Amino acid sequence: MKSSTFALVCVVVAALVFAALRWYGNEYLFFAGYVVLQFIVLATAWNILGGYTGYVNFGSAAFFAVGAYSSIFFHKTFPLPIPVLIVIGGVFAGLVGLGMGYLTLRLRGAFFAIGTLALAVVLQTIITNWTYLGGSRGAYVIRPDEIALVGPYVQYLFLLMLGLAVIAIMVARGIEHSQLGYGFATIRDDELAAEASGVPTLKLKLIATTISGALMGMAGAPFPYYLGYVQPGTVFGLEYAVNSIAMPMIGGTTSWVGPLIGAILLASLQQWATVKFSSELGVLFVGVLLVVFVVLAPKGIVGLVEGWRRGKV
Amino acid sequence: MVDIPYDLIVNALVAGLLLGAFYAAVTVGVSISFGILDIVNIAHPGFIILGSYLAYIINARLGLDPIVASLLMLPVFYALGALVYQVYYQSFEKRGQDALRGLAFFFGLLFVTEIVLVLVFGVDYRYVHASYIGPSWNIGIVDLPLRMLVPCLVALALVAALQVFLTKTFIGRAIMGVAQDQLALQLMAASPTRIKRTAFAISIATCAIAGALLIIIQPVEPSVGREYIGRVFAICVLGGLGSLPGTLIGAMMLGILESFTSTFYGPSWAPAVAFGVLLLVLAFRPSGLFGR
Amino acid sequence: MTAPLLEISGLGKRFGGFVALDGIDLAVAEGERVGLIGPNGSGKSTLVNCICGTLTNEVGSVRFAGESMSGLQAHQRTHRGLARSFQLPRPFTSLTVAGNLRVPLVYTVNARRGTHLSNAEMDARCAELLQLVGLAEKADHFSRDLTQVEMRKLELARAMAAEPKLLIADEAMAGLSQAEVADIVALLIDLNKRGITIILIEHIMRAVMSFSQRLVVLVSGKKIADGKPDVVIANPEVERAYLGQ
Numbered sequence: 001m002k003s004s005t006f007a008l009v010c011v012v013v014a015a016l017v018f019a020a021l022r023w024y025g026n027e028y029l030f031f032a033g034y035v036v037l038q039f040i041v042l043a044t045a046w047n048i049l050g051g052y053t054g055y056v057n058f059g060s061a062a063f064f065a066v067g068a069y070s071s072i073f074f075h076k077t078f079p080l081p082i083p084v085l086i087v088i089g090g091v092f093a094g095l096v097g098l099g100m101g102y103l104t105l106r107l108r109g110a111f112f113a114i115g116t117l118a119l120a121v122v123l124q125t126i127i128t129n130w131t132y133l134g135g136s137r138g139a140y141v142i143r144p145d146e147i148a149l150v151g152p153y154v155q156y157l158f159l160l161m162l163g164l165a166v167i168a169i170m171v172a173r174g175i176e177h178s179q180l181g182y183g184f185a186t187i188r189d190d191e192l193a194a195e196a197s198g199v200p201t202l203k204l205k206l207i208a209t210t211i212s213g214a215l216m217g218m219a220g221a222p223f224p225y226y227l228g229y230v231q232p233g234t235v236f237g238l239e240y241a242v243n244s245i246a247m248p249m250i251g252g253t254t255s256w257v258g259p260l261i262g263a264i265l266l267a268s269l270q271q272w273a274t275v276k277f278s279s280e281l282g283v284l285f286v287g288v289l290l291v292v293f294v295v296l297a298p299k300g301i302v303g304l305v306e307g308w309r310r311g312k313v
Numbered sequence: 314m315v316d317i318p319y320d321l322i323v324n325a326l327v328a329g330l331l332l333g334a335f336y337a338a339v340t341v342g343v344s345i346s347f348g349i350l351d352i353v354n355i356a357h358p359g360f361i362i363l364g365s366y367l368a369y370i371i372n373a374r375l376g377l378d379p380i381v382a383s384l385l386m387l388p389v390f391y392a393l394g395a396l397v398y399q400v401y402y403q404s405f406e407k408r409g410q411d412a413l414r415g416l417a418f419f420f421g422l423l424f425v426t427e428i429v430l431v432l433v434f435g436v437d438y439r440y441v442h443a444s445y446i447g448p449s450w451n452i453g454i455v456d457l458p459l460r461m462l463v464p465c466l467v468a469l470a471l472v473a474a475l476q477v478f479l480t481k482t483f484i485g486r487a488i489m490g491v492a493q494d495q496l497a498l499q500l501m502a503a504s505p506t507r508i509k510r511t512a513f514a515i516s517i518a519t520c521a522i523a524g525a526l527l528i529i530i531q532p533v534e535p536s537v538g539r540e541y542i543g544r545v546f547a548i549c550v551l552g553g554l555g556s557l558p559g560t561l562i563g564a565m566m567l568g569i570l571e572s573f574t575s576t577f578y579g580p581s582w583a584p585a586v587a588f589g590v591l592l593l594v595l596a597f598r599p600s601g602l603f604g605r
Numbered sequence: 606m607t608a609p610l611l612e613i614s615g616l617g618k619r620f621g622g623f624v625a626l627d628g629i630d631l632a633v634a635e636g637e638r639v640g641l642i643g644p645n646g647s648g649k650s651t652l653v654n655c656i657c658g659t660l661t662n663e664v665g666s667v668r669f670a671g672e673s674m675s676g677l678q679a680h681q682r683t684h685r686g687l688a689r690s691f692q693l694p695r696p697f698t699s700l701t702v703a704g705n706l707r708v709p710l711v712y713t714v715n716a717r718r719g720t721h722l723s724n725a726e727m728d729a730r731c732a733e734l735l736q737l738v739g740l741a742e743k744a745d746h747f748s749r750d751l752t753q754v755e756m757r758k759l760e761l762a763r764a765m766a767a768e769p770k771l772l773i774a775d776e777a778m779a780g781l782s783q784a785e786v787a788d789i790v791a792l793l794i795d796l797n798k799r800g801i802t803i804i805l806i807e808h809i810m811r812a813v814m815s816f817s818q819r820l821v822v823l824v825s826g827k828k829i830a831d832g833k834p835d836v837v838i839a840n841p842e843v844e845r846a847y848l849g850q
Contacts, residue, residue, distance in 0.1 A: 056416050058355075106596055110353035113416050114546050115595055117355075118588035121543055125585030136581070179711055186697050186708050192659060193695035195679035196688070198713030198767060202678070238539065242424045249417050254699075284428040290421035294414045295404040 003174060010166045018162060022155070030158045034226060036267040037161040038219050042240065043247035043259035044168040045215035049208045050245070051253030052181060054188035055104060056113040059120035061240035063213045066093040067220025068235045069127055072139050075224065076132070082160060086221040093217020094210045096123075101209035105202065108191070124236040138231030141224040157226050161219075168215050172256035175211075184208060216244075239283050243267075246290035252302025261301055317577075320454040325576040326569060331461040333568025335530060337561045338468035339523045339541055340548040341475055342516035347546070348555030349488060350509050350516075352401065356419040357545060358538035359426035360517055364390065364524020365439075365533040366430060372441040379441045380467055383525035387518050394517025397422070398510045423538070430535035438532035446529060464526035469561075471522055475515075476557045488512040540584050547591035608671055610635040610802050611656070611771055616665035618651055618826075625651045627826040629665070633771070633804065638797050640817030640834065641806045644846070648826040649806050650692055653773050657689050658682045670770060683713050688769035692776045692806075694756035696748035702759055703731040703744040709767035717768075730766070737792060738762045754780055761789070771802045778809055790816050814838070822846075 001009075021029050042060060049055050067089030074080050074088065096119075103115045128136045143153055150156040175181045183204045186194035194201050224230045243266065251262025266286055273282035297304055339361060346354045364383060371382035405415040445459035479485040487508045527533060544567065552563030567590060571583045609632040616629040626648045633639055643649050654660040656667055658679035667674040674682055688709075697705050710727050714720070722730070735741045738758040743751065748759060761777045774793065778786045790812050797803050807813045813820065813834075820837040822830040824846040830837045837843055 050413070054413055056413055058420065103592075103596070110347075110416060111550075111595055113353070114355070114542075115592060118543055118547075118591045118595075121540075121588040122585050122592065125582060125588075129581055182708070182711060185699055189697040189699050190695045192679075193691065193697065193763075194708070195659070196657065196683060196691070197709040197763060198680045198683040198716060199708065200678070200680050200712075238424060238427070238536075242420065245417055245420060249414070278432075280428055280431050284425065284432065287421050287425040287428055291418060291425060294418045294421065295400060298404075298408075298414055 007170055014162050014166050030154045032271040034158045034161050037165045039243055039267040040165045040260060040263040041168045041219040042216055042244040043263040044172050045212045046244040047248040047253055047259040048172055049212035051248050052184035053208045057116045058113050058241055059116035060216055060244035061236045062120035062123045063093045063216035064220035064240050065235040066096055067217035068223040068230055069133055071221045071224050072133050075141055082222050086218045089221030090214040090218040094214030097209040097213020101206035104205045124232055128232045138229060140229050143225045157222055160222055164218055169256055246286050250289055250293045250300055252300030258300050258302045324456055325572045327455050329569030329572030330565060331465045332572055333565035334465040334468040335526055336544060336548055336568050337564035338471050338526055340545045340560050340564055341472055342519040343545045343549050344557060344560045345512055345516040347549055350512055353416055354419050355542055356422035358541035359423040360520035361524045362538040363426055364521045365528040368525040368528055369439045369441055378443055379525040379529055383521045386521040390521040391514045391518040394514035395510050398513040427535045436534050438534050440532040441528050464529050472557055472561055543588040543591055547587045550594050609633055612668040614666055616662050618655055618662045625826050629828055635802055637802050638816055638818045639804045640813040640820045641804055642813060643823035647823045649823055653689055653775055657687055683767055684717050686770035688764040688767040689773040690760040690764040690775055690777050694760045696756055696759055698749040701745050702748050705748050705759060705763050706731045706734055706766045713767040734762045734766055773804045775806045778812055786812050
């Protein structure tokens with residue numbers, strides 16, 4: 001499928017989803033749907049670095065938080081419309097991603113993963129001690145209930161996140177089908193051999209960390225407006241880090257489809273469990289599924305389906 | 314220049330040393346699993362918290378001293394470690410090369426342990442009772458809380474015992490050998506997998522003791538473990554991978570650094586110290602300060 | 606006489622306290638076939654890594670095609686015409702055999718010429734290379750499914766796909782049968798006739814002797830001999846240090 005055709009399909013699907021929810025008319029679905037979409041963006045973003053180049057990022061929460069807190073910062077200093085905030089959050093988180101990319105110069109494999117965790121804690125400590133942004137107590141954002149053209153504010157946020165999800169998926173698919181994705185795969189397989197074959201590995205890794213970080217930041221930017229309240233403990237929560245790893249791993253890391261499937265399944269499961277039981281039980285499912293899948297089905301759902309289809313043919 | 318009180322500095326130093334010895338107990342397990350076996354067990358702090366809670370239960374129900382309780386738990390943790398290694402070996406090490414999924418496996422374990430503890434015990438802080446929690450010895454201007462001194466001594470004993478085990482016994486030397494030369498081990502008719510399983514089980518067994526020490530030093534809730542991820546890996550890398558004396562020195566350095574940070578800048582900055590040190594060491598000297 | 610294609614002077618590399626390379630001087634003229642031998646741990650692979658930019662040498666210099674290589678990353682050196690195969694094969698395991706060869710085509714050949722090879726052109730080029738090394742039937746297999754011997758051949762083909770001026774083959778023949786060794790030697794000599802300078806690192810003496818116009822011997826990080834193969838091999842020092850062990 002050509003990229004333009006694919007883009008058209010994405011937009012049509014997104015429009016249908018929005019129309020269906022609107023027709024159904026239950027406000028809660030927009031609330032829950034927003035979270036699912038947010039995780040589609042996070043999982044897809046994580047996979048651009050983790051799945052395509054093989055560099056595991058444990059610090060997804062930090063990028064999400066950079067987006068969220070850049071919105072808080074501008075909310076306090078110079079209020080801007082959310083789409084602009086999304087772009088700004090993406091720029092800041094992208095810069096942090098670029099910095100993380102330079103870590104790959106010295107750190108491979110497990111050391112890089114631990115380094116990203118360290119990065120997240122350092123950022124969290126800075127934010128916790130930054131009183132202007134609310135410090136450890138957090139910050140409130142007052143948002144209007146309604147907005148022109150769309151109506152209820154939550155629907156507006158949902159629509160924005162829907163747009164972001166479409167963009168993230170198109171970016172991921174675009175990378176996969178381009179020379180860039182080819183280069184990423186060589187880095188994942190063998191970095192030394194990639195260099196020897198002429199692949200500028202550092203440049204490609206920097207591109208991957210920047211795009212991945214920027215998308216995560218963009219997912220975080222509208223978050224203060226969604227919740228109305230942001231606290232370091234919430235946005236730096238381990239839940240974000242675990243989910244953004246678990247969703248691609250469970251869905252399958254080799255293509256854009258995997259994170260999408262993983263995010264829809266796991267995020268919906270968590271929403272359901274949160275309502276039915278408790279949010280802890282929801283994330284427990286994710287943790288257990290992550291362990292079970294990496295042990296028993298290392299290629300994820302996509303791998304299982306492929307294996308099953310091959311078995312049938 | 315600002316006049317910093319002399320006794321404040323001395324006390325910060327002493328507190329740092331006591332804390333450092335405890336950090337060594339928390340880290341020795343990782344020095345074995347990560348440093349020697351090359352298994353990136355980021356779930357290690359999760360097992361430590363598990364150790365804290367078990368010490369808490371035994372202390373609360375049976376009134377046993379937490380350290381005695383932890384010694385009783387050693388076989389349980391040893392068995393748990395052997396089990397985890399078996400799953401890890403079958404799923405990742407045997408299949409080879411897929412380090413990415415191995416990492417995700419341990420990350421998942423860490424998370425599952427934490428959430429299960431939250432579901433069972435809630436997020437309230439738990440603590441233990443023992444005669445040495447509370448009183449302090451005062452030697453001149455130096456304040457020695459027994460709550461820190463006892464864990465410090467137990468930690469030193471643990472590190473020393475492991476060092477003797479690794480350097481003087483046959484199995485210990487085989488474990489050290491695993492890192493260098495698997496072939497030589499096979500020639501000695503020792504199965505590398507079995508040696509590694511033993512070593513990993515020992516590394517998890519240390520979590521029973523480290524967990525008890527932790528809950529003596531401070532009240533514990535399930536997410537406390539996260540703070541220790543940075544600490545253990547910072548110390549491990551700082552001390553040069555796989556060296557227990559190096560681990561002890563690295564732990565002391567971090568303990569002192571954190572103690573001074575809390576004293577002069579406030580405790581809220583302390584968690585970042587470990588990770589900051591880790592980032593700096595990783596970036597500028599990946600082989601550690603005393604490393605190979 | 607024109608300047609040599611590869612000119613190494615005073616090259617030194619240490620790992621901690623261990624001196625891996627100690628003041629290596631080596632010049633290779635364009636079109637030459639040089640054999641590089643030495644016992645295990647003598648620094649051959651370290652030398653290759655320093656030439657190709659995988660490792661950074663602390664002292665000394667590497668000049669290639671009249672240009673200093675210092676500060677250039679490995680891929681930049683590949684772009685300039687330095688290609689190497691690895692001692693232990695390092696295929697891109699998630700790609701097919703043909704896919705492996707496309708990597709240097711896309712990232713080196715295209716980058717160097719500023720061209721954009723079409724799919725058909727790349728397929729043709731891959732087929733040609735695979736034919737040369739005898740892997741034509743395996744083009745669509747995943748590289749992880751190859752045997753060790755096939756991986757060595759792939760390793761060589763991938764290095765050649767970068768269209769190098771200088772090819773460094775690091776033990777490309779270990780584990781191959783006598784007939785296969787003869788094939789690879791013939792292949793390398795053929796490549797050399799087409800104008801590619803080649804450094805061959807090899808333990809199989811027959812291959813080295815039949816291939817090399819010149820032989821260089823490395824022992825404990827030092828160059829102890831450099832000259833005509835039969836003269837070098839008769840050198841008592843070489844015999845003692847290398848062949849006698």
